[in-house]
Amino acid sequence: MTLQKVENQRLGECYYFARHASGLRVFLLPKPGAASSYAIFGTKCGSIDSTFRIEGEADFTTVPEGIAHFLEHKLFESEEGDAFTRYAATGASANAYTGFDKTCYLFSCTDNFYPSLEILLDFVQHPYFTEETVQKEQGIIGQEIKMYEDDPDWRALFNLLEALYEKNPVRTDIAGTVESISHITAELLYRCYYAFYNPANMALCICGDFDPQAAADFIDSRIRAVEPKPVETARFDEPETAVKKEARQKLPVSIPMFRLGYKDTLLPPGPAAARRQLTSEILLEMLFGRASDLYCALYDEGLVNSSFSAEYFCGRGFAAAILGGESRAPETVVQRIRAAIADTLRDGIDEKKFERARRKIYGQMVAGFDSVDDLANYAISCAFEDVDVFTQIDAVQRITADEAETRLRELFREEAAALSLIEPA
Amino acid sequence: MNKIRHIPIADGVTLHAVPAPRFKNNRISVNILLPLSRETAAENALLPFLLRRGSRQFSSMQKLQEMLCELYGARLGVNVAKRGDRQVLTLSLQCIASRYTPDGEDVTARCAALLGDLLLSPALQDGAFDAQAVEIEKNNLVDLIESNINDKRLYAMERLVEEMCRDEAYGVCEYGTVEAARAITPQGAAQAWRRAVETGRMEIFATGSLDPAPVAAALQAAFAPVRRAPDPVPAAAQPRPAPAQVREVTDTLPVEQAKLVLGLRTQVAAPADTLPLQLGNTIFGASPHSKLFVNVRERLHLCYYCSASIEKYKGLMFIQCGVEEKNKDAAVQEILSQLERTKQGDFTDEELRAAKLSLSNSYRTIDDALVTLESWYLGQLLCGTEEAPRETAARLEALTREDVVAAMAAVAPDTIYLLKGGDAK
Numbered sequence: 001m002t003l004q005k006v007e008n009q010r011l012g013e014c015y016y017f018a019r020h021a022s023g024l025r026v027f028l029l030p031k032p033g034a035a036s037s038y039a040i041f042g043t044k045c046g047s048i049d050s051t052f053r054i055e056g057e058a059d060f061t062t063v064p065e066g067i068a069h070f071l072e073h074k075l076f077e078s079e080e081g082d083a084f085t086r087y088a089a090t091g092a093s094a095n096a097y098t099g100f101d102k103t104c105y106l107f108s109c110t111d112n113f114y115p116s117l118e119i120l121l122d123f124v125q126h127p128y129f130t131e132e133t134v135q136k137e138q139g140i141i142g143q144e145i146k147m148y149e150d151d152p153d154w155r156a157l158f159n160l161l162e163a164l165y166e167k168n169p170v171r172t173d174i175a176g177t178v179e180s181i182s183h184i185t186a187e188l189l190y191r192c193y194y195a196f197y198n199p200a201n202m203a204l205c206i207c208g209d210f211d212p213q214a215a216a217d218f219i220d221s222r223i224r225a226v227e228p229k230p231v232e233t234a235r236f237d238e239p240e241t242a243v244k245k246e247a248r249q250k251l252p253v254s255i256p257m258f259r260l261g262y263k264d265t266l267l268p269p270g271p272a273a274a275r276r277q278l279t280s281e282i283l284l285e286m287l288f289g290r291a292s293d294l295y296c297a298l299y300d301e302g303l304v305n306s307s308f309s310a311e312y313f314c315g316r317g318f319a320a321a322i323l324g325g326e327s328r329a330p331e332t333v334v335q336r337i338r339a340a341i342a343d344t345l346r347d348g349i350d351e352k353k354f355e356r357a358r359r360k361i362y363g364q365m366v367a368g369f370d371s372v373d374d375l376a377n378y379a380i381s382c383a384f385e386d387v388d389v390f391t392q393i394d395a396v397q398r399i400t401a402d403e404a405e406t407r408l409r410e411l412f413r414e415e416a417a418a419l420s421l422i423e424p425a
Numbered sequence: 426m427n428k429i430r431h432i433p434i435a436d437g438v439t440l441h442a443v444p445a446p447r448f449k450n451n452r453i454s455v456n457i458l459l460p461l462s463r464e465t466a467a468e469n470a471l472l473p474f475l476l477r478r479g480s481r482q483f484s485s486m487q488k489l490q491e492m493l494c495e496l497y498g499a500r501l502g503v504n505v506a507k508r509g510d511r512q513v514l515t516l517s518l519q520c521i522a523s524r525y526t527p528d529g530e531d532v533t534a535r536c537a538a539l540l541g542d543l544l545l546s547p548a549l550q551d552g553a554f555d556a557q558a559v560e561i562e563k564n565n566l567v568d569l570i571e572s573n574i575n576d577k578r579l580y581a582m583e584r585l586v587e588e589m590c591r592d593e594a595y596g597v598c599e600y601g602t603v604e605a606a607r608a609i610t611p612q613g614a615a616q617a618w619r620r621a622v623e624t625g626r627m628e629i630f631a632t633g634s635l636d637p638a639p640v641a642a643a644l645q646a647a648f649a650p651v652r653r654a655p656d657p658v659p660a661a662a663q664p665r666p667a668p669a670q671v672r673e674v675t676d677t678l679p680v681e682q683a684k685l686v687l688g689l690r691t692q693v694a695a696p697a698d699t700l701p702l703q704l705g706n707t708i709f710g711a712s713p714h715s716k717l718f719v720n721v722r723e724r725l726h727l728c729y730y731c732s733a734s735i736e737k738y739k740g741l742m743f744i745q746c747g748v749e750e751k752n753k754d755a756a757v758q759e760i761l762s763q764l765e766r767t768k769q770g771d772f773t774d775e776e777l778r779a780a781k782l783s784l785s786n787s788y789r790t791i792d793d794a795l796v797t798l799e800s801w802y803l804g805q806l807l808c809g810t811e812e813a814p815r816e817t818a819a820r821l822e823a824l825t826r827e828d829v830v831a832a833m834a835a836v837a838p839d840t841i842y843l844l845k846g847g848d849a850k
Contacts (some may be wrong), residue, residue: 016596035815038590088782091782147578153575253572291490363520370448370794
């Protein structure tokens with residue numbers, strides 16, 4: 001593999017990119033002096049990818065909800081045993097996670113980097129599923145699902161997503177339900193695996209103190225030459241408005257929790273979408289961050305506590321601004337949020353406040369480059385969103401108050417808003 | 426890594442400069458160590474929350490937060506923790522190093538001065554904190570104490586500690602009780618502040634690529650007017666033996682999944698060397714190749730998580746497990762049987778080797794984040810040692826099966842706690 005070096009002067013950082021013959025994209029981020037190295041191998045297959053077809057197929061297949069997550073659990077197994085058992089010999093700390101739009105396998109190690117990388121590349125490329133092991137996993141994942149059913153933050157989020165989205169599968173729990181996973185079979189797992197775990201649909205990012213050329217050579221010989229087979233995920237004709245205005249659930253919590261969401265329209269993945277995401281983040285910081293008029297007022301009136309937050313929640317095929325927190329008077333808080341948005345729409349964006357928010361976001365992004373783990377995770381997200389690792393840190397210096405003003409007018413559409421409340425049982 | 430420098434700031438106040446040149450961020454934290462007690466825990470816990478609101482110089486929270494934005498999103502953090510029978514109050518600031526600010530502005534020394542200002546110059550009126558500020562933060566503290574119920578795993582853990590250590594300082598919640606929090610007055614809060622800044626032992630850390638000299642100078646100037654009369658350092662408590670009869674405690678809440686927590690007593694506590702105990706704990710239950718993970722989860726499929734941890738200052742061991750209520754007895758039986766095997770030395774050389782590698786990996790990774798480095802060295806100070814994480818990791822190599830058996834020999838259950846589903850009483 002030929003390495004291509006990409007540098008960023010401002011940060012004093014660089015990375016190396018290579019494309020394997022199979023189509024796999026490899027990002028190597030050297031961190032001289034770091035104690036640990038972190039490798040992450042992921043596929044563009046998340047919980048939302050439950051209806052798909054491989055190139056050449058006439059029809060879409062729909063698989064049970066939660067299958068991407070189930071597959072993540074099962075991939076650790078092989079005829080010879082469990083990948084965790086193999087990592088035991090290297091000391092690496094290994095894990096995996098399934099998100100809405102990707103599944104990633106990772107390890108962090110301070111020694112035995114190549115033996116650990118060998119294990120990672122090997123088990124992710126070797127599926128082994130039997131009916132017996134699938135049945136066993138249904139019990140463990142069933143317990144995981146039940147654990148999340150008791151998690152009020154998780155419930156608040158998914159109740160909101162169900163209210164915002166009608167068809168987009170982002171509205172369903174990543175792990176599925178006890179019922180849906182009961183329909184998963186070894187055969188279905190293989191079908192998903194071969195659809196999504198084609199190297200051309202995957203990326204590998206490594207961050208740490210290692211020699212990039214040596215790592216590239218090591219990887220080159222260990223990625224199987226599989227013919228690229230594009231997989232297409234079904235598109236959903238999702239309305240621009242919310243499905244319902246409100247969702248309520250009673251759970252054992254100390255005080256009510258709320259999530260207020262504004263479903264956003266979408267841009268195709270790439271630098272324009274990334275810049276829009278960043279502009280939205282600056283806007284949210286300006287309107288609802290710790291230095292905002294609204295937060296300071298609500299806090300001093302005892303209406304919110306420091307759990308109050310606002311985030312731009314987005315991924316492949318979905319985007320929303322989500323505000324949330326705990327409050328004894330969540331409906332009052334929501335009214336005040338709406339009033340603050342209306343005031344800003346009327347008065348326009350204050351340049352000084354915009355500048356402060358932008359500085360803060362810049363500082364946070366610089367901070368993100370300190371962590372080996374965060375950087376590798378960020379790199380794989382960038383890879384799947386077709387954005388360069390340094391695009392955002394450069395863009396944050398150039399985004400203008402006018403762009404934020406445009407976002408303000410696009411983002412907060414009342415017909416696209418929904419409220420999720422968790423009330424004490 | 427270069428040596429840590431210890432710079433006296435005031436009587437019983439020391440700055441520890443931990444060099445970490447590869448980071449783009451710097452972190453400064455003030456840690457006030459106080460005896461944990463039922464009488465003072467709440468009023469002490471309130472202090473960092475009151476102090477982070479502003480000072481004489483920053484008359485409102487918003488003015489302070491605006492300044493933090495201008496310092497490129499310097500992050501003001503507060504934390505209240507317990508380490509053994511001590512309560513640790515932390516006020517910290519993290520900011521980007523001057524070489525990453527667009528105009529090369531040095532924000533670190535300004536952050537040191539700001540931290541000194543927040544800690545030592547609160548806006549008191551007639552010897553009391555502002556009544557409205559105290560009211561708001563009291564209510565938030567009450568919410569914080571009560572919000573443990575939102576996280577059932579944490580809730581179960583806290584209930585176990587409360588029951589098991591009911592007549593020890595460690596049994597007191599680090600935030601105190603709801604009743605004590607409600608009783609705090611603006612005058613009482615000011616007295617608690619004076620007691621903390623005049624008598625509390627303070628360990629200040631400056632971690633990153635910063636130059637410690639201007640940080641020390643800023644802090645020395647801030648402390649100059651303070652009349653210090655530090656409390657003597659209390660002697661470490663001796664570990665208690667487990668009771669002859671194991672105590673069982675059960676609570677009922679409407680939850681989907683039951684939470685089981687076992688509290689055990691070991692006879693090894695800091696400042697004695699706890700490394701062999703940590704190694705035994707790792708073999709037993711603190712990695713994906715541990716006896717608990719392999720048997721309770723993978724072989725018997727009784728849970729999604731089952732893991733063990735050590736509180737080294739008290740010599741306690743905790744085992745946490747999320748189970749179906751009907752499987753509780755089976756889980757307890759299996760956990761205790763795996764404990765017995767570990768105590769008897771019934772583990773393979775591979776298990777011992779894997780535990781060493783896994784533990785070594787987690788120690789060495791501490792070097793890769795400022796906050797973990799700081800926490801590590803604070804822990805070292807409390808044990809009267811100054812070992813680097815990699816030095817501790819290197820000591821693992823020489824530990825034998827006999828060392829593990831000796832450290833684990835006295836481990837015995839004290840209390841078994843179950844949070845089960847159903848209508849709360």
